[in-house]
Amino acid sequence: MSFYEAKAILITGGTGFIGGEVSRHLTIKYPEKFFVVYDKLEYSSSINNIKGLLKLPNFKFIKGDIQNYDLVLSILEIFKIDTLLNFAAQSHVDLSFKNSLEFTKTNVLGTHVLLEAARKVQVKRFIHVSTDEVYGDIPDDSAKETRTLDPTNPYAFSKAAAELVVKAYIKSFQFPAIITRGNNVYGPRQFPEKVIPKFILRLLHGMKCCIHGKGNARRTYVYISDVADAFDLIIHRGKIHEVYNVGSFEEYTIKELALIVINKIHGVEGEAAETYIEYVKDRLINDQRYSVSTEKLANLGWQAQHDFEQGLEKTIEWYKHEANDWWSEYEYALAAHSAAQYTC
Numbered sequence: 505m506s507f508y509e510a511k512a513i514l515i516t517g518g519t520g521f522i523g524g525e526v527s528r529h530l531t532i533k534y535p536e537k538f539f540v541v542y543d544k545l546e547y548s549s550s551i552n553n554i555k556g557l558l559k560l561p562n563f564k565f566i567k568g569d570i571q572n573y574d575l576v577l578s579i580l581e582i583f584k585i586d587t588l589l590n591f592a593a594q595s596h597v598d599l600s601f602k603n604s605l606e607f608t609k610t611n612v613l614g615t616h617v618l619l620e621a622a623r624k625v626q627v628k629r630f631i632h633v634s635t636d637e638v639y640g641d642i643p644d645d646s647a648k649e650t651r652t653l654d655p656t657n658p659y660a661f662s663k664a665a666a667e668l669v670v671k672a673y674i675k676s677f678q679f680p681a682i683i684t685r686g687n688n689v690y691g692p693r694q695f696p697e698k699v700i701p702k703f704i705l706r707l708l709h710g711m712k713c714c715i716h717g718k719g720n721a722r723r724t725y726v727y728i729s730d731v732a733d734a735f736d737l738i739i740h741r742g743k744i745h746e747v748y749n750v751g752s753f754e755e756y757t758i759k760e761l762a763l764i765v766i767n768k769i770h771g772v773e774g775e776a777a778e779t780y781i782e783y784v785k786d787r788l789i790n791d792q793r794y795s796v797s798t799e800k801l802a803n804l805g806w807q808a809q810h811d812f813e814q815g816l817e818k819t820i821e822w823y824k825h826e827a828n829d830w831w832s833e834y835e836y837a838l839a840a841h842s843a844a845q846y847t848c
């Protein structure tokens with residue numbers, strides 16, 4: 505199996521949840537390589553996610569928007585970037601119903617800007633981070649990478665549209681891109697608008713878990729450090745022009761998830777646990793199930809190291825002790841259908 509050797513890596517969205525973990529993992533593991541994190545510092549990000557890296561000689565942080573072609577191009581040139589990982593995105597489904605144009609601008613136009621700048625300087629590898637939500641509802645099987653994209657909400661369509669731009673660059677310019685499609689990632693440092701940290705923090709703040717609709721929607725969850733391992737592998741062993749699903753088979757309904765988190769925090773189950781749940785109106789559209797086949801990634805050599813119970817316990821511990829000072833503001837995100845306020 506061939507091995508790709510990156511020298512200078514640009515990570516967009518590297519002060520966010522997944523980009524932050526991947527930045528820490530790679531910068532510390534590979535001191536001989538140079539890393540630039542480029543991020544707009546949106547509401548879901550935290551500079552704390554890369555604080556420990558700022559003093560390292562192989563690391564640089566630059567604040568900026570992925571839609572800024574001139575700045576992106578000059579960074580690629582100045583730092584002689586050969587490899588780009590694109591994590592930057594508007595990433596919250598609830599917000600996408602209220603502000604879908606911002607999702608198109610960041611996720612589609614922003615990706616196009618990065619591709620064009622990367623094409624100009626002839627990067628050797630461009631890893632574009634997408635989501636399992638591009639497949640749409642998957643009633644009973646697990647989507648392979650060849651499945652037709654069928655997104656249903658504005659977040660998912662913006663991610664699918666971005667993928668189409670990447671695929672057209674591959675076809676038109678033989679551009680060296682790889683696409684990843686991940687299922688729900690969870691773990692420490694995730695902004696509390698997402699379901700697991702929201703349930704944990706609501707319970708720790710004396711509130712109930714807020715369940716959209718009846719809580720029958722099914723999701724699968726993969727632990728954050730396992731995802732960082734997957735990106736490490738894909739950078740070095742992934743084949744250009746390929747798509748890789750990243751995920752697990754740890755599948756729960758939202759109600760089952762709530763009951764597990766309630767049990768871990770309050771130590772109750774059954775009817776006693778139900779008293780910690782409140783049901784709220786459902787999303788405008790709420791895909792009932794996502795599930796991906798990870799056979800292709802497993803064939804590269806990836807295997808998750810955490811089961812859900814282990815990962816959840818580590819995650820709860822982190823939110824108990826660290827979450828309060830991690831973001832400048834997060835309380836509003838604990839609302840049942842949270843959405844950051846935008847002025848643009």
Ligand SMILES: NC(=O)c1ccc[n+]([C@@H]2O[C@H](COP(=O)([O-])OP(=O)(O)OC[C@H]3O[C@@H](n4cnc5c(N)ncnc54)[C@H](O)[C@@H]3O)[C@@H](O)[C@H]2O)c1
Pocket residue numbers: 516517518519520521522523542543544545546547548549550568569570571590591592593594595610614633634635636663685686687688689690695
């Ligand atoms: N979290 C998940 O469960 C999950 C699952 C599958 C795929 N993904 C994808 O992984 C990527 C990262 O997700 P995340 O959960 O870490 O999200 P996040 O919201 O925590 O991080 C996104 C980062 O992108 C930055 N950003 C937003 N707009 C920007 C812009 N215009 N220019 C520069 N930076 C910008 C933000 O400041 C933030 O640091 C996204 O592309 C998302 O679609 C996430």
